Amino acid sequence: MSEQAQINVMEQLVSLCKRRGFVYPASEIYGGLNGFWDYGPLGVLLKNNIRDSWWRSMVEVPPIGPDGHPVDMVGLDSAIIQNPKTWVASGHVGGFSDPMVDDRETKQRYRADHLVCAIAKVKRKNGDVQELGFLAVLDGDRAVNDFVKRADKLARKTGGGEIQPPERSELTLFTKLDPERQKQVWGPEATQAGTLTEPRAFNLMFQTYVGAIQDETSKAYLRPETAQGQFLNFKNIVDTTRVKIPFGVAQIGKSFRNEVTPRNFIFRSREFEQMEMEWFCHPDEARKWYDFWKEERMKWWKSLGVRDENLRFRDHDADELSHYSKMTVDIEYKYPFTAPDFGELEGIAHRGCYDLTQHQTHSGQKLDYFDQELQLKLKEQGASADEIKQKSRYIPNVIEPASGLTRAVLVVLCEAYRRDPNRQGSVEYLSIKPQFAPIKCGIFPLVNKEGMPEVSEKLYLDLRKHFTCEHDVKQSIGKRYARMDEIGTPFCVTIDGETMKDQTLTVRERDAMTQERVSLDKIKGYLLERLSAE
RNA sequence: GCGGGUGUAGCUCAGUGGUAGAGCGUCACGUUGCCAACGUGAAUGUCGAGGGUUCGACCCCCUUCACCCGCUCCA
Numbered sequence: 001m002s003e004q005a006q007i008n009v010m011e012q013l014v015s016l017c018k019r020r021g022f023v024y025p026a027s028e029i030y031g032g033l034n035g036f037w038d039y040g041p042l043g044v045l046l047k048n049n050i051r052d053s054w055w056r057s058m059v060e061v062p063p064i065g066p067d068g069h070p071v072d073m074v075g076l077d078s079a080i081i082q083n084p085k086t087w088v089a090s091g092h093v094g095g096f097s098d099p100m101v102d103d104r105e106t107k108q109r110y111r112a113d114h115l116v117c118a119i120a121k122v123k124r125k126n127g128d129v130q131e132l133g134f135l136a137v138l139d140g141d142r143a144v145n146d147f148v149k150r151a152d153k154l155a156r157k158t159g160g161g162e163i164q165p166p167e168r169s170e171l172t173l174f175t176k177l178d179p180e181r182q183k184q185v186w187g188p189e190a191t192q193a194g195t196l197t198e199p200r201a202f203n204l205m206f207q208t209y210v211g212a213i214q215d216e217t218s219k220a221y222l223r224p225e226t227a228q229g230q231f232l233n234f235k236n237i238v239d240t241t242r243v244k245i246p247f248g249v250a251q252i253g254k255s256f257r258n259e260v261t262p263r264n265f266i267f268r269s270r271e272f273e274q275m276e277m278e279w280f281c282h283p284d285e286a287r288k289w290y291d292f293w294k295e296e297r298m299k300w301w302k303s304l305g306v307r308d309e310n311l312r313f314r315d316h317d318a319d320e321l322s323h324y325s326k327m328t329v330d331i332e333y334k335y336p337f338t339a340p341d342f343g344e345l346e347g348i349a350h351r352g353c354y355d356l357t358q359h360q361t362h363s364g365q366k367l368d369y370f371d372q373e374l375q376l377k378l379k380e381q382g383a384s385a386d387e388i389k390q391k392s393r394y395i396p397n398v399i400e401p402a403s404g405l406t407r408a409v410l411v412v413l414c415e416a417y418r419r420d421p422n423r424q425g426s427v428e429y430l431s432i433k434p435q436f437a438p439i440k441c442g443i444f445p446l447v448n449k450e451g452m453p454e455v456s457e458k459l460y461l462d463l464r465k466h467f468t469c470e471h472d473v474k475q476s477i478g479k480r481y482a483r484m485d486e487i488g489t490p491f492c493v494t495i496d497g498e499t500m501k502d503q504t505l506t507v508r509e510r511d512a513m514t515q516e517r518v519s520l521d522k523i524k525g526y527l528l529e530r531l532s533a534e
Numbered sequence: 535g536c537g538g539g540u541g542u543a544g545c546u547c548a549g550u551g552g553u554a555g556a557g558c559g560u561c562a563c564g565u566u567g568c569c570a571a572c573g574u575g576a577a578u579g580u581c582g583a584g585g586g587u588u589c590g591a592c593c594c595c596c597u598u599c600a601c602c603c604g605c606u607c608c609a
Contacts, residue, residue: 011602019545019559025600031582032600092609102535102606197535204609224609260535260607268608324609337603344608425569447566474561478569485569497567506568513569 009336035262035270045438054275058250072247078229089362102197103187112199115174120151122161134185206256222256230278231355246281273405286397297401305433310334324354346403353395430488434531440467442484442492448473456495
């Protein structure tokens with residue numbers, strides 16, 4: 001498909017989502033709000049179906065581990081607002097709440113308090129000392145060296161000469177300069193002066209205040225990820241449940257990030273829903289479990305009905321790893337807006353012992369784990385008392401598969417969207433896997449008379465107890481089929497003249513539009529079976 | 535955050551400095567015999583928002599917001 005056609009797919013999908021009640025712009029009557037979306041009547045059904053599938057595959061029926069037994073997994077629903085120290089320990093505050101400056105020319109972003117400046121002075125060949133301007137370099141041991149190099153480069157362009165190195169103490173923090181001076185500074189890589197913005201607070205966390213008094217001491221944050229909830233409750237879970245290493249804690253919930261540029265429909269929004277699992281294991285086994293979850297997670301995405309060719313793994317390079325991660329792989333999807341490229345879908349990170357260690361340090365609470373099984377094993381192996389004591393108590397490593405529920409909704413919609421101008425009835429339809437379809441079955445009388453609506457309503461009253469159904473007696477049968485196709489309803493059953501004679505009805509399948517006669521007393525079982533098909 | 539584009543009915547989109555339009559969709563009634571059938575009728579818009587110019591602005595100007603595209607960002 002051409003790039004243009006790909007873009008159109010997104011436009012058509014967004015339009016369908018609005019028209020049929022999947023996704024609306026949030027607070028639309030007030031002009032909307034950048035980065036926020038509401039899930040409509042069908043959207044919330046779809047989202048819940050995907051959410052339930054994840055929860056079931058993680059918590060209720062977790063996968064079989066390498067030892068042939070189901071892995072140990074528990075669920076959690078932690079608070080969105082936690083003690084703000086949480087985010088200091090996690091590394092989300094600190095580096096990211098400091099003022100930043102952008103270089104408009106080079107597009108580089110610097111921490112304002114990491115830039116040091118001084119006036120570059122050059123002694124020309126004729127002995128004159130000239131000022132070249134305020135130069136900024138990154139602070140550090142090499143700051144003076146860097147400054148001289150930078151000044152020298154500049155001096156050459158303007159006739160050369162000998163740079164007069166500044167004293168270390170002459171280097172002034174960018175943040176200490178008055179705003180007028182800041183405007184005259186040359187950025188570390190800029191080819192002209194005055195391309196740096198004024199320092200701006202740059203923190204992707206939403207802030208709020210707990211309690212009625214709004215001051216520094218009451219400041220709190222909306223969580224930028226659910227994962228910290230698992231770490232905060234690690235001790236609670238170990239103490240109050242019977243889980244043993246290795247085990248996982250799974251959580252689904254909203255997270256908030258004040259993204260610089262929300263973009264691409266619900267792909268990057270400021271309020272979103274995450275599905276994260278923290279797998280706690282012995283450091284020696286972390287790599288094994290990393291590989292295990294990598295495969296398991298890919299299987300789950302495929303179970304949503306996503307085609308193989310639209311999914312792939314991508315290992316992170318060392319230089320793009322997060323501050324906490326030793327190893328990360330992304331599961332990527334070929335979105336219509338990234339195609340032919342792929343875009344991020346889920347990250348599986350080897351976080352080492354970073355998080356628990358951080359929280360242990362900041363909270364002063366012990367967050368290590370006493371491994372009784374390992375202790376016994378070491379004893380059997382004849383290890384020394386010291387070795388046993390030292391080895392059987394450790395801070396677990398963590399493998400984290402983290403995915404976006406709202407992103408999963410987008411993927412299922414992209415994957416299901418079909419447009420076929422030659423199709424009879426609905427040109428557009430959603431080929432959603434039955435398990436995830438918002439409405440499972442449409443129930444219609446062929447015509448709204450001769451006892452048919454009475455029979456269809458009776459059937460509806462029975463079937464709706466088992467799965468989501470819609471009963472519709474109005475308008476032509478073709479129109480009712482088309483409407484169901486457009487929202488991805490996999491089956492429609494129709495009561496016709498024959499039903500009145502022989503108690504059979506037709507079942508119409510969405511994708512192939514084929515029809516089959518099934519007897520009225522078998523229809524429930526028939527549908528339940530086809531709806532649960534893998 | 536920077537640059538470009540768009541904004542008119544639920545959706546897709548025409549339109550003119552002088553009282554707002556189409557197709558589709560929605561609803562009602564009639565009709566109906568398996569794929570958006572047909573007939574009749576109906577509802578719906580502060581023309582994204584705010585300000586300005588003008589006798590008069592959906593149209594021209596300014597500001598702002600939202601969406602799309604390209605950079606940037608995405609711990």
